[in-house]
Amino acid sequence: MCRIRPVSINIMGIPYQMEYVREPIIQDGATCGGQIDFWNRKIKIAETPNAEDMFQTILHEVLHGIANAVHMEMDENSTDILAGVIMDTFCRNGWIKEDEE
Numbered sequence: 175m176c177r178i179r180p181v182s183i184n185i186m187g188i189p190y191q192m193e194y195v196r197e198p199i200i201q202d203g204a205t206c207g208g209q210i211d212f213w214n215r216k217i218k219i220a221e222t223p224n225a226e227d228m229f230q231t232i233l234h235e236v237l238h239g240i241a242n243a244v245h246m247e248m249d250e251n252s253t254d255i256l257a258g259v260i261m262d263t264f265c266r267n268g269w270i271k272e273d274e275e
């Protein structure tokens with residue numbers, strides 16, 4: 175798995191700064207792996223030992239950013255499912271490869 179760790183990402187013309195933290199992120203009393211702040215244009219990602227899990231979380235937050243940019247309603251469950259199937263598609267097609275360590 176390649177370790178894709180963007181420092182910033184442009185979503186539909188809106189630049190977001192990425193931040194990686196060592197602890198899980200608490201939001202509304204629940205633990206989550208990532209968080210997007212539309213106001214401050216920041217995406218926070220909790221580092222995980224598994225690079226694939228972490229990249230899927232990045233995809234999840236990017237999907238929130240896309241939905242927000244195009245004013246599309248997308249609930250948490252749909253966002254999770256889409257992030258999972260996009261990740262699966264990338265892996266199946268060799269766009270994301272396993273590390274040869």
Ligand SMILES: [Zn+2]
Nearest residue numbers: 234238250253
């Ligand atoms: Zn979410």
